[in-house]
Amino acid sequence: ETGVTQTPRHLVMGMTNKKSLKCEQHLGHNAMYWYKQSAKKPLELMFVYNFKEQTENNSVPSRFSPECPNSSHLFLHLHTLQPEDSALYLCASSRTSGIRLSSYNEQFFGPGTRLTVL
Amino acid sequence: GESVGLHLPTLSVQEGDNSIINCAYSNSASDYFIWYKQESGKGPQFIIDIRSNMDKRQGQRVTVLLNKTVKHLSLQIAATQPGDSAVYFCAENSGYSTLTFGKGTMLLVSP
Numbered sequence: 001e002t003g004v005t006q007t008p009r010h011l012v013m014g015m016t017n018k019k020s021l022k023c024e025q026h027l028g029h030n031a032m033y034w035y036k037q038s039a040k041k042p043l044e045l046m047f048v049y050n051f052k053e054q055t056e057n058n059s060v061p062s063r064f065s066p067e068c069p070n071s072s073h074l075f076l077h078l079h080t081l082q083p084e085d086s087a088l089y090l091c092a093s094s095r096t097s098g099i100r101l102s103s104y105n106e107q108f109f110g111p112g113t114r115l116t117v118l
Numbered sequence: 119g120e121s122v123g124l125h126l127p128t129l130s131v132q133e134g135d136n137s138i139i140n141c142a143y144s145n146s147a148s149d150y151f152i153w154y155k156q157e158s159g160k161g162p163q164f165i166i167d168i169r170s171n172m173d174k175r176q177g178q179r180v181t182v183l184l185n186k187t188v189k190h191l192s193l194q195i196a197a198t199q200p201g202d203s204a205v206y207f208c209a210e211n212s213g214y215s216t217l218t219f220g221k222g223t224m225l226l227v228s229p
Binding site: 004042043044045048056058090092100102103106107108109110111 | 150152159160161162163164167207209211216217218219220221222
């Protein structure tokens, strides 16, 4: 609906597993974002990519590794996660980042991947 | 640190009523604010925004009020409908490219 798709929608993994989350945007945007949404915390920005270059890493642990091969695709590689990493992981895109925010540069969110770490 | 927060975790209203959702912010440097709606199973959706040089902005059935003196933001929804049931949260921006989000208020609309 929003032009941003995420797969899988649900993921259950053990602490020793390696998995990847995928995000794809069909809006022709140049910026993509990963957010974490926990039950007890506000939405937290994790990473920002602009024109495939990482422009922001919000002190995210190295067990989360993002990859942005092109402006339309964004991945989040997961390894050795902890149970407290269980959350909804949201991807978003916008025309660009690094400029003054406005409705012109609105972020469009995907539906998220519900991650459970056992 | 500075943060954005919401006063009420849950707001229950009857269909047809007007709803008011509140948000307090503490960063006096914030100059741009957004209200988002998040329905179950979906990502947040932009509803309306406002800059700090305004104190009121209206959209379709929604109005955002900004009181910079007390650092308070509110979202008013007129003639609330069952389809308005969702979590609503505000976000603030202080000039950089990132947003700081509030926790959210669940709006429940009864027929």
